[in-house]
Amino acid sequence: MKKENVHCVLDACVIGGRIQSLLPPLPDGVRPTDIRVAHKIAVLEETQERVFISDIGELLEVTLPAVTVTVNRLCRMGYAVKERSQDDRRMVQVMLTEKGWALYRHYVDQFHEALAAEAFDWLSDEEALRMMDVMEHLTRSITAFTHSREAQKR
Numbered sequence: 808m809k810k811e812n813v814h815c816v817l818d819a820c821v822i823g824g825r826i827q828s829l830l831p832p833l834p835d836g837v838r839p840t841d842i843r844v845a846h847k848i849a850v851l852e853e854t855q856e857r858v859f860i861s862d863i864g865e866l867l868e869v870t871l872p873a874v875t876v877t878v879n880r881l882c883r884m885g886y887a888v889k890e891r892s893q894d895d896r897r898m899v900q901v902m903l904t905e906k907g908w909a910l911y912r913h914y915v916d917q918f919h920e921a922l923a924a925e926a927f928d929w930l931s932d933e934e935a936l937r938m939m940d941v942m943e944h945l946t947r948s949i950t951a952f953t954h955s956r957e958a959q960k961r
Contacts, residue, residue: 816945823942833914836884842914843867844877845886848903849911859892860899886910
């Protein structure tokens, strides 16, 4: 990419932040990260018998401590419950409560259906997937660049 176009990529990231701020308000204490994790728990619960914190971390490509913090917050608010595996006490199973499923249905399932029908009707599935791929690649690239620069300073 030409140096002159770097600002376009960074501007697109700023616009992404603006879009996030236009989403409907969440219940008190619930953060966008909580919705992302609840969404992944729901997806995993629908496709496999048990969901572990490690499954969520793998799906979101984040560290286990980061997932644990969010899952603990969801548990404190009554949206999820944790249970130690009987087979391996190090493994923690996570399940959405009925309150958690209601949160998921309202803020993910129904809202995404409305967005797909009303706001994103101009965007093809292929374009959406490509956009996600580009944003994930961008995140990895900038993370590697930042870590490299920090290492050089030491």
